[in-house]
Amino acid sequence: MSFVLKHHFDPDFNHLDIKSKARGNERVDHLNRDYVHNVVAGQVLAELVQATDQNVHQHDSRFILDQPVFPVGTNTEVDSQNPRLLLATANGYVYYDPDGRISVKTLLNVRRDVDYATGNISFVGDVVIHGSVRSGFKVKGRNILVKGPVEAATLEASQSIQVEAGVKGAHRAELKAQNSIKVRFCENALLSAGKNLLVEGACLHCKLVVGNALAVGDRLIGGEVVCRRLVRVGAQLGGGLSTVTTVTLGYDPFLMQKISDLESTITTLKSRRGALDTRKKQSNAETELMRELDHKLSVLEKQRFAWTERISASDLASCAVIVPGEVRPGVDVSIGQAFLPIADPVSNVRLTLRDTQIEITFPAEPKR
Numbered sequence: 001m002s003f004v005l006k007h008h009f010d011p012d013f014n015h016l017d018i019k020s021k022a023r024g025n026e027r028v029d030h031l032n033r034d035y036v037h038n039v040v041a042g043q044v045l046a047e048l049v050q051a052t053d054q055n056v057h058q059h060d061s062r063f064i065l066d067q068p069v070f071p072v073g074t075n076t077e078v079d080s081q082n083p084r085l086l087l088a089t090a091n092g093y094v095y096y097d098p099d100g101r102i103s104v105k106t107l108l109n110v111r112r113d114v115d116y117a118t119g120n121i122s123f124v125g126d127v128v129i130h131g132s133v134r135s136g137f138k139v140k141g142r143n144i145l146v147k148g149p150v151e152a153a154t155l156e157a158s159q160s161i162q163v164e165a166g167v168k169g170a171h172r173a174e175l176k177a178q179n180s181i182k183v184r185f186c187e188n189a190l191l192s193a194g195k196n197l198l199v200e201g202a203c204l205h206c207k208l209v210v211g212n213a214l215a216v217g218d219r220l221i222g223g224e225v226v227c228r229r230l231v232r233v234g235a236q237l238g239g240g241l242s243t244v245t246t247v248t249l250g251y252d253p254f255l256m257q258k259i260s261d262l263e264s265t266i267t268t269l270k271s272r273r274g275a276l277d278t279r280k281k282q283s284n285a286e287t288e289l290m291r292e293l294d295h296k297l298s299v300l301e302k303q304r305f306a307w308t309e310r311i312s313a314s315d316l317a318s319c320a321v322i323v324p325g326e327v328r329p330g331v332d333v334s335i336g337q338a339f340l341p342i343a344d345p346v347s348n349v350r351l352t353l354r355d356t357q358i359e360i361t362f363p364a365e366p367k368r
Contacts, residue, residue, distance in 0.1 A: 002051045005063040005070070008044050009037055009094045018119070031137070033119030036108055039088045040124060045076060045102055046086040073101030091124040113148065114139055135169055150175070166201070167191075185218075194254070209253045221245060226253040232322040238331035238342065249319040250336040250353075255311050259304060266300050269293055321351040324364045333358060 018033045039045065048068045051059065070078055070086045074097070079085040088094065092106040106125040113131035114121060120138040121127065127141035132148030133155065139146075140156045145164070152169030155161055157177040166185040167173050173189040175181055181193040185201035192209040199215070205222040208214060213230040221239035225231060225247045238245045273293045276286055316336045331342040333351055340351070340358040348363045 003065045003068045004049045004051045004059045005065060006047050006049050007063070008046060009039070011063075011096060013037060013095070015118075018117075029119075030116050031119050035110075035118045035121050036093045036123050038091070038122070038124045039094045039104060040091050041088055043088045044079075044085050045088055045094055045104075046070065048084045071096075071101040073097050073099070073103030075104035075106065076102055093123070093125075108141070114153070132165070135171065144177075209257070211252070211254060224248075226251075226256065228252055229318055230320055230322070233325065234323075235325040236328065237321075237323045237326070238328035240328050241330045243330050244332070245330060246332045246334070247321055248334045249321065250316045250334075251311050255307055259307050259311065262300060262304050262307070266297065266304065269297050269300070273297070316353050319353060322364045323347075323349055323351075 015035055018035060048065070048070070051064065068084070070076075072078065072086065075088060075090040075092065076086055077089050079087050086102060088104045090104055090106050092104040093108060094102065094104050097103045108121075108123045108125060108127045109130065110118060110121065110127065111130045112118065113134055114129055114137050115134040118137075122138075122140040123142075125141065126143040127139060127145070129139065129144070129146040129148070133139055133146055133150045133153040135152040138154040138156070142157065143159045144155055144157045144161045146155070146162070147164050149165040150163050150167045150169070150173055152171035152173050154174045155163075155176070157179075159177065160179045161175050161177040161181045161183075163175070163183040166187075167175065167183050167189045168185070168187040169189070171188070173186075174192075175183070175189065176192040178194040180196045180198070181191055182198045183191070183200070185203070186199055186206050187202075187204040188206065190207045190209075191197060194211045196212050197208060197210045197214045199220075200217045202218045203216050203220045203223070207223055208225045208227070210225070210227040212228055214225060214227045214232070216233045218234055219236040219239075220233045221236065222243045222245055225245075227247070227249055228251065229249065231247055231249065237247075273290060276282065276290050276293075279286065282290070319335050321333055326345055326347045327342055327349060328345050329342055333340045333342070335351070335353040335358055338353055338356055338358045346360060350361050350364045351358055352361070353359070
């Protein structure tokens with residue numbers, strides 16, 4: 001009696017030789033090329049099927065076994081409920097290791113640039129890009145480390161992002177992480193970190209959205225900062241009157257974005273309802289649509305009120321802008337409802353909220 005090892009993945013997949021895929025109307029998709037095949041814990045990777053003398057010759061001879069024994073590798077196991085199934089025990093990608101065992105690897109090493117040769121990359125585990133991420137491409141993963149530069153690309157991480165060579169593109173790059181982001185420098189980019197954001201060098205003309213604290217080692221010039229608690233800029237904040245730099249503290253920036261998106265939706269629905277309301281004679285369908293719009297608007301208004309109540313409860317006493325270097329004119333600072341435009345250059349300062357006004361004190365970081 002013999003057995004056939006039936007795979008639930010392509011055992012001959014080669015990421016170094018990916019074929020472009022044709023979409024509808026034979027259009028070739030050069031951006032999404034399935035560089036990696038994801039699996040999740042509990043997923044069936046292979047199964048053993050009994051072969052008959054009549055059909056055994058129809059199967060690949062490499063996967064015909066004399067005994068029903070799986071080539072079990074790292075992060076895989078035989079199903080205790082069904083010994084004819086091999087399961088993944090971790091999220092990652094499945095492959096045959098050099099010893100001929102079916103294994104799952106939780107770290108994806110991309111030993112080149114992310115470009116047309118790889119296409120976009122979406123992985124359930126950690127990703128290390130040993131080259132750069134070229135303009136127009138996307139990388140998704142749990143933690144993302146990029147050794148080279150990031151151009152006008154998109155990076156999304158369910159945990160953290162680190163870019164060792166910085167972020168700069170002719171068009172805006174977008175980096176979004178639910179935890180923290182660390183980059184060497186950034187220019188003309190959108191960086192969104194659920195917790196902390198560290199820019200080791202300069203930050204020029206970027207939008208920074210930070211759930212807790214932002215630290216910029218050198219200069220922060222131009223653009224917009226929305227941060228919940230703390231901003232520290234080592235050398236220079238602002239570039240002069242010709243370059244507007246705004247810093248907003250005290251609110252949950254992600255809740256603010258949700259409220260902004262919700263308000264846009266409410267405005268759109270009100271516009272639709274208003275157009276229907278101007279009709280002198282409405283059909284039954286239009287009357288029913290107005291009822292639906294009224295219901296949706298009522299629900300969304302209640303949601304906006306609830307979110308607005310939450311956002312006004314932030315702790316403003318812990319908010320501060322700390323600049324051991326220089327703050328130049330053209331910087332607008334908001335902490336809660338208080339607003340302060342910087343008209344004259346000041347150095348070695350700390351900006352905090354005192355009563356209802358933003359107060360400037362010296363030095364930026366008192367000695368302990």
